[in-house]
Amino acid sequence: MTTHPDPTPAWRRRARRSTLWSSLAGLALTLGAAATVWGWRGDLPDEVATHWGPGGTPDASMTVTGLVATAVATTVGLLALFAVVGLAWGSSASTRRTAAGAAVWSGGLGAALLLVTAGLQRGLDTPQAAELPGWALAVVLLAPLLPAVGAAALVPGDPALPAERPVAADAPRTTLTDSERAVWMGTARGGAALVLGIGAVVATTLLAVVAQLWATLLVPALLAVLFAAMFAFRVRVDATGFTVRSVLGWPGTHVPADEVVEASVTRVSPLGDFGGWGWRVGFDKGRVGVVLRSGEAVLVERTGGRGLVVTVDDAASAAALLNTMADRARADRTPG
Amino acid sequence: MLWTIDAGSDEPLYAQLVAQAHLAVARGDLSPGDRLPAARELATSLDLNVHTVLRAYQQLRDEGLVDLRRSRGAVITGAAATDLTAVEEALRTFVAAAREARLSPEATTTLLQEELKR
Numbered sequence: 330m331t332t333h334p335d336p337t338p339a340w341r342r343r344a345r346r347s348t349l350w351s352s353l354a355g356l357a358l359t360l361g362a363a364a365t366v367w368g369w370r371g372d373l374p375d376e377v378a379t380h381w382g383p384g385g386t387p388d389a390s391m392t393v394t395g396l397v398a399t400a401v402a403t404t405v406g407l408l409a410l411f412a413v414v415g416l417a418w419g420s421s422a423s424t425r426r427t428a429a430g431a432a433v434w435s436g437g438l439g440a441a442l443l444l445v446t447a448g449l450q451r452g453l454d455t456p457q458a459a460e461l462p463g464w465a466l467a468v469v470l471l472a473p474l475l476p477a478v479g480a481a482a483l484v485p486g487d488p489a490l491p492a493e494r495p496v497a498a499d500a501p502r503t504t505l506t507d508s509e510r511a512v513w514m515g516t517a518r519g520g521a522a523l524v525l526g527i528g529a530v531v532a533t534t535l536l537a538v539v540a541q542l543w544a545t546l547l548v549p550a551l552l553a554v555l556f557a558a559m560f561a562f563r564v565r566v567d568a569t570g571f572t573v574r575s576v577l578g579w580p581g582t583h584v585p586a587d588e589v590v591e592a593s594v595t596r597v598s599p600l601g602d603f604g605g606w607g608w609r610v611g612f613d614k615g616r617v618g619v620v621l622r623s624g625e626a627v628l629v630e631r632t633g634g635r636g637l638v639v640t641v642d643d644a645a646s647a648a649a650l651l652n653t654m655a656d657r658a659r660a661d662r663t664p665g
Numbered sequence: 666m667l668w669t670i671d672a673g674s675d676e677p678l679y680a681q682l683v684a685q686a687h688l689a690v691a692r693g694d695l696s697p698g699d700r701l702p703a704a705r706e707l708a709t710s711l712d713l714n715v716h717t718v719l720r721a722y723q724q725l726r727d728e729g730l731v732d733l734r735r736s737r738g739a740v741i742t743g744a745a746a747t748d749l750t751a752v753e754e755a756l757r758t759f760v761a762a763a764r765e766a767r768l769s770p771e772a773t774t775t776l777l778q779e780e781l782k783r
Contacts, residue, residue, distance in 0.1 A: 508673030512710035514666065514702050567710035646667050 331576035338634050340487075344419035351415075351429035352408045354480060355436025359404040361612045363397045364438035366447040377447060378456035390456040396446065402424035404439035408432050418615030420635045422487040423582060427610075430481035439472025445469055463544035470547060490632040491587040496656055500591050501649040513566040513650045515641040517573070519621035522599070522606030526556035559607035562619050564627075564641050566651045570658075571629050573619050573639050580608055582617070588632045594644045595628040602638075611638065627651075666694045668702075670711055678713060682721035686730060690741060693750040701739040739765060 366373075370393050377396055378387030391399070412570040415428030445468055450459045478595045488522035505511055510559040519526075533549040565572045568590060574581030609618040616636035620626070627644040629651065641647060666689055670681045689695040701707075704722060708715040722739045725731045731739040763773040 504669070505669065506671065506673070509669050509671045510711050511667060511669040511706065514668070514706075514710075567704070567708060568712070569710075643666070650667065 338420070340420045340425075340633055340635075341416075343422075343485070344415050344425055346427045347425045348412050348415040348432070351432040351480050351484075352412055354476075355404065355408050355432040355434075358433070358476070359401055359439035359443070362443040363401055365444050366397055369447055369451055369623060372451040373447060373456050374450060374453050376456050377450050378445060378459040381459075381461040385461050387456050387459050387461075393447070398442065400439045400443045403442075404435055405542070407435035407438075411435065414610065418612075420633065421582075421610075421617045421637075422484065422614040423580070423617060424610045424615060426481045427486040429484045430477040433480035434473045434477035438469065441469045441472050466544045467547050470551070483606065487633065487635070489585070489588070491585075491662065492590055492632050492655070492659070494590075495620050495659055496589070496591050496652050499595065500652045501645065502656070503646070503650045503653045505653055510568065511650055511653075513647050515564045515643060515647060517564055517619055517621050517639050518560060518561040518640050519606060521623075522621045523560060525606065526552075526560065530556065549577075556607075560623075562621070562639070564639055564647065565655065566647050568657065569639070570653055570654065571647075571651055573637070582637065584629050584631050584637060586651070586654045587662060589651055589655040589658075590630040590632055591615035592627060592629050592648035592655070593628050594648050595618045595638065596624060597626045597638055598623045599640075611636075666668040668707065668711065679717050679724065682707075682718065683724050683728075686721070686725055687689070690730065692735060695741050697741050697743040699741045700737065701725075701741070 373393055376390040376392055378390045379396060379399075380387065380389035382388040406616055410427045411432045415425055415432075419428060420423040445465050449461070449465065450456065453459060487543035503511060530549045530553050533552060534546065534594070537543065537545040537549065557581060558575050561576045562573050562581075563576060568586065569583070571584040572581070590652070597603070597618065598607045599609070599610040599618075602613065603611045603620050606621055607619075609620060610616070611618045614634060614636060616628075616638055619637075619639045622640050624640065624641040625642065625644045626638050627637075627647045631637065668685055670678050672678070674681065676684075676693065684773065686695065686701065695701075701722065704718040707713070708718045711718075722731065722733060726733045729742060732742050733739055735764050759777075760773070763776070768776070
């Protein structure tokens with residue numbers, strides 16, 4: 330008799346499910362808004378303003394059909410992008426969650442763009458009369474976040490999946506006697522990431538101030554929150570397993586000791602391996618990365634084909650202790 | 666950094682933490698300005714009472730190794746960086762001599778403890 334290895338890991342099924350419903354939900358949002366705008370055709374000028382220059386005067390316009398087609402095409406393009414991310418790299422629940430949230434956000438963005446752009450121009454004769462109030466940008470950027478957060482929350486987490494094999498015998502260990510308890514604590518913080526983050530916030534702030542588009546100050550404000558959450562992470566290895574959490578408290582994740590297949594030291598290049606800095610999903614097997622600088626990092630291989638890479642100094646100590654804790658977790662499960 | 670405690674040791678748990686902080690500073694694993702872990706977090710991870718960790722931090726403060734501040738926790742002081750090269754050299758000589766005399770590790774430790782009590 331031969332046994333066939335499972336050709337599709339369980340996460341692929343979960344990734345297909347979350348990608349399908351989130352893409353459909355995103356598409357439904359944009360198509361619903363498109364149908365609404367289509368119904369407003371009688372109230373809209375032949376050409377609607379689609380872009381406003383500094384000072385709030387319209388400087389580009391297109392037909393209602395063109396507007397609807399552009400918004401739908403943009404949404405479909407974004408949905409395809411996030412579907413690829415979810416399907417190819419969604420081995421961890423956090424990645425599936427982010428991809429599903431991003432898909433619904435894309436649909437919400439298309440819907441908000443359509444409804445705000447067309448809604449402002451109902452009853453106008455020419456697009457030149459269209460005024461863009463300051464709140465429009467805020468609504469377009471922030472409103473889609475609500476359904477996106479809801480969608481992300483709907484994606485189920487990873488079920489418990491304890492490892493079935495012991496940690497490889499040649500993996501590094503920390504020598505501890507039975508009566509010894511240990512914890513390793515470290516911090517992941519950035520070099521280039523920090524500079525880039527501050528640079529982006531300063532640049533977008535200057536842009537908004539120079540152009541006197543005060544509403545666009547929202548962009549650096551959102552970026553600042555994002556970078557603050559990504560700027561430093563605390564890392565802990567103890568009897569419960571491996572924990573990495575932003576110093577702000579979110580985002581973060583925990584790998585239970587009994588789900589650790591093996592921990593090791595690796596070297597990463599944030600741009601080359603993860604396409605950027607911060608909380609990322611990697612090109613290699615959808616490993617989740619908390620990568621704030623290049624160089625030494627701890628790699629935690631987890632059951633279910635998952636992986637987590639965190640850039641910390643002294644990664645060797647962290648990896649060795651985690652392997653020891655993984656041994657202990659297995660010993661606790663099968664006494665004797 | 667790595668913190669270990671041995672629940673089977675005769676040495677009090679808080680004293681084990683104090684010793685490790687001193688060692689970490691001596692080795693350069695902790696530098697002035699570095700922060701010790703939050704007492705609650707260290708206690709949870711090592712399955713200790715938080716008062717055990719706080720007692721260790723208080724002793725480290727009394728010894729001048731850390732500043733304790735309500736807002737920032739336990740921060741390694743500038744005065745903490747003591748040069749231990751001479752002590753380490755003397756220890757190596759001591760251990761080598763003990764091995765030469767075929768003393769057991771227990772007997773060697775007892776000798777050291779007796780000397781410390783003088």
